[in-house]
Amino acid sequence: MNLSDSPAGAAVPRRVGAMEAVLTHLRGAIEGGAYAVGDKLPSEAELCRRLEVSRSVLREALRALQVMGLTASRTGKGTFVISRGPVEDATFGDYTAGDLLEVRRHVELPMAGYAAQRRTAEDLDHLSRLLERMERESDTTAWVAMDTLFHLGVAQAARNPVFRKVIEEIRDALARQSAFLTEPAGRREHSNREHRAIVRALIDGSHDDAVAAMAHHLDRVEASLASLVRPGPPEGERRP
Known part of the structure; x- marks a missing residue:
């Protein structure tokens, strides 16, 4: 699935940019239970490969997830889920x-x-x-x-x-x-x-x-x- 060319699934009823599509996809996976609290997200390289986006686009989406309080980045270890949401405020x-x-x-x-x-x-x-x-x-x-x-x-x-x-x-x-x-x-x-x-x-x-x-x-x-x-x-x- 190339997220830069199409919306991230039926949950997005309009054309969006690559970063927003990645954010929507990852947020949906977290809030939908695909990743439990405490789980580590796949590596940046793996996510870029799966979602067919550049590392800069992916990193913007990961930063947005942190702002939303869904994930936390641990230096040298990766990005971990700290909440399934739903997000009420950034x-x-x-x-x-x-x-x-x-x-x-x-x-x-x-x-x-x-x-x-x-x-x-x-x-x-x-x-x-x-x-x-x-x-x-x-x-x-x-x-x-x-x-x-x-x-x-x-x-x-x-x-x-x-x-x-x-x-x-x-x-x-x-x-x-x-x-x-x-x-x-x-x-x-x-x-x-x-x-x-x-x-x-x-x-x-x-x-x-x-x-x-x-x-x-x-x-x-x-x-x-x-x-x-x-x-x-x-x-x-x-x-x-």
Whole structure:
């Protein structure tokens, strides 16, 4: 079965990328009981051979399983199942996705509004140039680093050091979350467009538009997380 060319079984009712297909396949095997808690997953080489994917794709999927709390990697020993799920929330560093989103809504919405009112020409130039780089960037790691810089830039434009301090505190978790979503959920292009809407609102100096653009951005992040962490039942199992 070539997971890069087709969905991972009937449980996936839409075309997906290779990483998401591998993630869905392995998660289904764990939650379905093919691997018990304490079992070691096959080696990376064996999984790549079975699933016909590259090692980089497989490693992204394995990292996602760890974020979901289903597996743990033990140096020199391999990847082991630590929970069969079902997954209720993902964890990024010290914070769960739910906790992050809750705080972000209380911080980044007013932050965006203040940024629209207080931004300087230098702020707008910095954010615009950063966004242009993000829109050209193809490397996931580099894009994720710029994603966190973008939110720090909005915090700087708000002219309140407390906003920047909060974003700095959760910066690592934001980066982990961004990396988790970028490939499987196809978030990069969508996020670039959402960031562009935020910058337009800041340029216009519109408090309400900036808050709305940031709210839409966080709504889409939440929806993408839900699609991965708590996916709906297969088409054939959905109630009419």
